[in-house]
Amino acid sequence: MSELDLIRAIRRWSSNDLIGDDCAILAPPRGRQLLVTTDMLVDDVHFSLATHSAYDCGWKALARGLSDIAAMGGDPHWCFVSLALTPSTDRKWLTAFYRGLGALAKGHNVSLAGGDLTRSDRLSADICVIGSTPKGRALTRFGAQADDILYVTGTLGAVAASGYTLRPQPRLDLGIELRRLRATACMDISDGLALDLHRLALASGLSASLDEIPVAPGASMEQALGGGEDYELLFSLPPGKRPPRSAIRIGSLFGGKPGKIRLHGRPLSVRGWDPFAHIDRRHRV
Amino acid sequence: MSELDLIRAIRRWSSNDLIGDDCAILAPPRGRQLLVTTDMLVDDVHFSLATHSAYDCGWKALARGLSDIAAMGGDPHWCFVSLALTPSTDRKWLTAFYRGLGALAKGHNVSLAGGDLTRSDRLSADICVIGSTPKGRALTRFGAQADDILYVTGTLGAVAASGYTLRPQPRLDLGIELRRLRATACMDISDGLALDLHRLALASGLSASLDEIPVAPGASMEQALGGGEDYELLFSLPPGKRPPRSAIRIGSLFGGKPGKIRLHGRPLSVRGWDPFAHIDRRHRV
Numbered sequence: 001m002s003e004l005d006l007i008r009a010i011r012r013w014s015s016n017d018l019i020g021d022d023c024a025i026l027a028p029p030r031g032r033q034l035l036v037t038t039d040m041l042v043d044d045v046h047f048s049l050a051t052h053s054a055y056d057c058g059w060k061a062l063a064r065g066l067s068d069i070a071a072m073g074g075d076p077h078w079c080f081v082s083l084a085l086t087p088s089t090d091r092k093w094l095t096a097f098y099r100g101l102g103a104l105a106k107g108h109n110v111s112l113a114g115g116d117l118t119r120s121d122r123l124s125a126d127i128c129v130i131g132s133t134p135k136g137r138a139l140t141r142f143g144a145q146a147d148d149i150l151y152v153t154g155t156l157g158a159v160a161a162s163g164y165t166l167r168p169q170p171r172l173d174l175g176i177e178l179r180r181l182r183a184t185a186c187m188d189i190s191d192g193l194a195l196d197l198h199r200l201a202l203a204s205g206l207s208a209s210l211d212e213i214p215v216a217p218g219a220s221m222e223q224a225l226g227g228g229e230d231y232e233l234l235f236s237l238p239p240g241k242r243p244p245r246s247a248i249r250i251g252s253l254f255g256g257k258p259g260k261i262r263l264h265g266r267p268l269s270v271r272g273w274d275p276f277a278h279i280d281r282r283h284r285v
Numbered sequence: 286m287s288e289l290d291l292i293r294a295i296r297r298w299s300s301n302d303l304i305g306d307d308c309a310i311l312a313p314p315r316g317r318q319l320l321v322t323t324d325m326l327v328d329d330v331h332f333s334l335a336t337h338s339a340y341d342c343g344w345k346a347l348a349r350g351l352s353d354i355a356a357m358g359g360d361p362h363w364c365f366v367s368l369a370l371t372p373s374t375d376r377k378w379l380t381a382f383y384r385g386l387g388a389l390a391k392g393h394n395v396s397l398a399g400g401d402l403t404r405s406d407r408l409s410a411d412i413c414v415i416g417s418t419p420k421g422r423a424l425t426r427f428g429a430q431a432d433d434i435l436y437v438t439g440t441l442g443a444v445a446a447s448g449y450t451l452r453p454q455p456r457l458d459l460g461i462e463l464r465r466l467r468a469t470a471c472m473d474i475s476d477g478l479a480l481d482l483h484r485l486a487l488a489s490g491l492s493a494s495l496d497e498i499p500v501a502p503g504a505s506m507e508q509a510l511g512g513g514e515d516y517e518l519l520f521s522l523p524p525g526k527r528p529p530r531s532a533i534r535i536g537s538l539f540g541g542k543p544g545k546i547r548l549h550g551r552p553l554s555v556r557g558w559d560p561f562a563h564i565d566r567r568h569r570v
Contacts, residue, residue: 021488022356022472023320023416025423028313035308036398038413040367042405071307082325082411113321116411120327126367126401126411128323131308138310187307203306 024114026078032132037068043123051165054093057125058100059167064190065129066108066170067231071188073139073179074131076172078113079105081127084120097125108172137179139186139235144204146255148184148236151247156193157219160227168231177244178235186235192226193250196234198259198270204236207256210263214248225268309399311363317417322353328408336450339378342410343385344452349475350414351393351455352516356473358424358464359416361457363398364390366412369405382410393457422464424520429470429489431540433521436532441478442504445512453516462529463520471520477511478535481519483544483555489521492541495548499533510553 028034041061043049052060062079069076081101085094098112105112110129153174159166171188178186185204189196193213201208215224236253237243261268313319326346328334337345347364354361366386370379383397390397395414438459444451456473463471470489474481478498486493500509521538522528546553 021425021427022353023322023359023423025357025425026319026321027420028317028319032313034311034313034319036311036363036365036413036415037308038365038367038399038401038411040369040401040403040411042369042403045404068307072310074308078321080321080323080413082323084325084327084409114323116323116325118325118327119330120407120409122405122407124369124405124409126323126325128321128365128413130321135312138308140306140310142306 026113029132031135033135033138035069035072035074035131035133035138036128037065038126038128039064039068040124040126049123051163054096055100056165056167058097059104061125061127062101062104063168063170063231065127066104066172067188067190069129069131070170070172070175071139071186071233072133073137073175073186074133075176076108076110076129076131078111078130079127080113081115081125083115084118084122084124086119086121086123089123133179139179139183141185141187141200141203144185144200144206144236144253145238146206146253147239148253149239149249150208150234150236150251150253151243151249152189152214152232152234153247154232155214155216156189156230156232157223157227158216159229160223161216161219164229168229170231171233174233174244178233181237181241183235183237186233189230189232189234190228192228193234194225194261194268195270197261200234201253201261202259204253205258206253207258207260208251208253210251210261210268212250214250311398314362314417316420318420318423320354320357320359320416320418320423321413322350323411323413324349324353325409325411334408336448339381340385341450341452343382344389346410346412347386347389348453348455348516350412351389351457352473352475354414354416355455355457355460356424356471356518357418358422358460358471359418360461361393361395361414361416363396363415364412365398366400366410368400369403369409371404371406371408374408418464424464424468424471426470426472426485426488429485429491429521429538430523431491431538432524433469433538434524434534435493435519435521435536435538436528436534437474437499437517437519438532439517440499440501441474441515441517442508442512443501444514445508446501446504449514453514455516456518459518459529463518466522466526468520468522471518474515474517474519475513477513478519479510479546479553480555482546485519486538486546487544489538490543491538492543492545493536493538495536495546495553497535499535
């Protein structure tokens with residue numbers, strides 16, 4: 001299959017006749033801000049060709065990007081897929097990858113608008129998703145105030161307990177509900193509650209106190225705190241403000257050392273995904 | 286260096302305080318269309334860590350994306366960089382990569398607005414560039430008409446002749462000039478004149494006739510036709526319309542078999558970059 005053949009096939013999988021030109025041409029939604037996120041997935045780091053079907057790889061690649069849009073309270077519009085294929089990637093794998101990605105995209109009115117294809121000896125996929133919110137209404141990590149209450153949108157650890165084979169569901173509807181509720185801070189839990197809460201608290205200049213960890217059925221406390229890839233949303237609301245019906249209260253924020261977390265009153269070490277533990281610490285920034 | 290440390294460093298290299306949040310928040314330019322392009326570069330495919338400095342890798346990664354914006358006649362605005370780093374990538378390499386990318390970005394008023402970092406055993410970089418044009422004014426590959434004259438913006442083959450170590454200069458100013466001139470079709474020559482002209486002619490449903498190949502000093506005809514990575518623009522204008530001063534006339538388009546090319550009256554085989562020659566032809570689309 002040549003690159004021109006591949007582009008022809010992908011054009012059929014997408015709704016965009018312009019795929020194959022140098023850029024995609026998009027009409028930005030009027031009166032809104034754009035949200036842009038990119039996420040790179042690498043074989044044997046974020047998924048494994050040995051345990052994940054091509055359909056699941058496609059689903060998962062897009063789910064990560066959509067979850068970032070959900071975390072900002074955004075509506076998703078377009079996605080772009082850059083793929084580095086290996087000599088053993090065949091048309092069957094590629095078709096199933098785009099079917100998995102396409103199924104999730106269709107469920108959220110997202111168009112595949114472009115991308116790039118190349119080769120490598122390690123399969124990887126970089127997904128760019130573009131969404132939008134009304135001006136000034138995007139949810140961020142840094143807006144939380146002392147005494148705000150912390151919530152998550154669901155139980156945690158199920159994806160880790162499944163060996164990361166569960167298909168994650170990005171919480172786009174809840175993100176939009178939280179934007180309308182004016183949540184003070186929001187992010188998605190991609191790397192585990194402990195590390196992601198540390199990031200939210202650090203960005204908001206606050207400490208966090210956890211009273212309850214909503215562990216998913218079949219998962220361990222370790223998996224709920226550090227497993228990651230659940231793609232539930234972690235958010236804060238001012239005390240007294242009613243959260244969405246499915247939200248679970250997990251604790252609160254206070255004016256202590258930025259980024260510090262206590263669980264049942266005791267310091268919690270930050271655990272979770274860090275792909276750069278290997279980079280020489282003598283070169284710390 | 287941890288991921289949080291890296292993000293802190295990259296935030297300093299960029300102008301965007303929001304780097305580190307789930308998405309970048311961008312104000313789309315009013316009354317314009319967006320242009321979006323993604324380009325993935327892989328070590329030993331598009332560059333080589335053995336022969337390219339980190340600075341040149343960063344420059345080259347962005348140059349490819351900017352050239353796609355130039356090809357559509359666009360003004361570039363933001364870039365996003367997803368990097369898969371290997372265990373041997375150190376802070377010095379990373380800093381130089383962002384310095385090279387940043388030098389080119391600054392010269393064209395492009396902001397580094399976000400990205401992703403992960404690890405792999407093969408270094409790769411995926412660059413997304415977002416630009417814009419006035420509505421309905423983007424240049425495409427498919428608008429050429431029979432009898433239009435073909436031009437390129439400069440001589441070809443110099444980058445191949447240098448062993449791909451020359452720093453390419455994306456032709457953004459010329460792209461904007463061609464948009465104002467209402468060029469009928471335009472694209473960048475990333476994969477060699479023969480293959481890229483084949484693509485433009487195919488998209489426009491025409492044949493092409495080449496009278497002259499502007500071979501760069503020190504380059505061979507083979508390098509000019511199939512070397513690629515010069516990032517000059519290939520474009521068409523109606524007969525009688527005056528091209529930019531630096532443009533070189535190379536031939537014309539006519540109503541023959543779509544995508545067919547003749548050089549001095551004889552059929553020219555399509556040569557150039559195809560990363561998918563390895564994919565089994567029995568699975569042709």
